[in-house]
Amino acid sequence: xxxxxxxxxxxxxxxxxxxxxxxxxxxxxxxxxxxxxxxxxxxxxxxxxxxxxxxxxxxxxxxxxxxxxxxxxxxxxxxxxxxxxxxxxxxxxxxxxxxxxxxxxxxxxxxxxxxxxxxxxxxxxxxxxxxxxxxxxxxxxxxxxxxxxxxxxxxxxxxxxxxxxxxxxxxxxxxxxxxxxxxxxxx
Amino acid sequence: xxxxxxxxxxxxxxxxxxxxxxxxxxxxxxxxxxxxxxxxxxxxxxxxxxxxxxxxxxxxxxxxxxxxxxxxxxxxxxxxxxxxxxxxxxxxxxxxxxxxxxxxxxxxxxxxxxxxxxxxxx
Numbered sequence: 321x322x323x324x325x326x327x328x329x330x331x332x333x334x335x336x337x338x339x340x341x342x343x344x345x346x347x348x349x350x351x352x353x354x355x356x357x358x359x360x361x362x363x364x365x366x367x368x369x370x371x372x373x374x375x376x377x378x379x380x381x382x383x384x385x386x387x388x389x390x391x392x393x394x395x396x397x398x399x400x401x402x403x404x405x406x407x408x409x410x411x412x413x414x415x416x417x418x419x420x421x422x423x424x425x426x427x428x429x430x431x432x433x434x435x436x437x438x439x440x441x442x443x444x445x446x447x448x449x450x451x452x453x454x455x456x457x458x459x460x461x462x463x464x465x466x467x468x469x470x471x472x473x474x475x476x477x478x479x480x481x482x483x484x485x486x487x488x489x490x491x492x493x494x495x496x497x498x499x500x501x502x503x504x505x506x507x
Numbered sequence: 508x509x510x511x512x513x514x515x516x517x518x519x520x521x522x523x524x525x526x527x528x529x530x531x532x533x534x535x536x537x538x539x540x541x542x543x544x545x546x547x548x549x550x551x552x553x554x555x556x557x558x559x560x561x562x563x564x565x566x567x568x569x570x571x572x573x574x575x576x577x578x579x580x581x582x583x584x585x586x587x588x589x590x591x592x593x594x595x596x597x598x599x600x601x602x603x604x605x606x607x608x609x610x611x612x613x614x615x616x617x618x619x620x621x622x623x624x625x626x627x628x629x
Contacts, residue, residue: 471511
């Protein structure tokens with residue numbers, strides 16, 4: 321994966337498949353670390369599977385025997401001296417947390433989170449929502465699909481190209497604003 | 508700045524268009540493979556290119572959806588196009604710059620872009 325936002329897009333698709341009604345995605349940059357947390361209230365992973373879930377030869381899919389999503393995400397974190405933790409309870413949900421040291425030479429760029437979040441919003445099943453929280457030091461903002469659905473009302477899908485466009489631009493602008501806050505403080 | 512008010516304006520525009528939208532039987536579907544294999548090979552900019560091109564042209568009868576692994580990971584990024592009344596067409600090894608032509612030739616004018624299909628690649 322070229323950047324972390326692509327890993328996030330990939331891993332968060334798992335929460336959609338797990339039939340979560342709420343997915344909470346958080347990207348927090350603080351003191352030289354990037355912490356990415358993906359938490360859902362989906363169907364969960366059983367303890368046996370959980371033990372081997374970051375092994376590329378473990379997958380829930382039946383068409384073939386490899387699953388690269390979590391192993392790649394874990395590898396990316398560990399290459400920076402960071403780590404990946406995964407906790408899950410059947411019927412309660414799953415939480416994946418990866419920590420990256422952003423000053424490490426092998427730390428991939430974060431990439432276009434707005435594009436990934438817009439696509440995830442467009443991939444949500446009915447009755448499923450996504451909250452994306454981004455923070456840089458003490459500045460933060462949140463994007464909540466429940467709020468967007470309330471504005472759009474019935475019958476307009478978040479997957480509509482025009483809506484996708486709005487979501488992507490909206491998140492990009494909100495992120496630029498908190499990046500600006502950081503620069504002001506540094507300056 | 509994009510605001511929630513822009514989103515409201517967008518809703519009103521879309522609601523007006525919904526009344527003139529063609530029925531489901533006329534809807535063209537584009538499925539882009541977005542499993543680990545697809546994403547790693549560059550499916551996100553391809554999906555984005557489809558969304559932007561369709562939005563730019565204001566096409567109302569096209570649905571773009573994300574799907575899992577289509578099964579030929581080495582040919583990712585892959586998109587499947589379903590035009591009602593026609594056989595499914597599978598485009599492989601896609602790049603964003605190939606997308607406007609697929610939208611123009613296939614989605615609008617119903618001519619398959621043969622050299623981008625799995626049949627041409629294999």
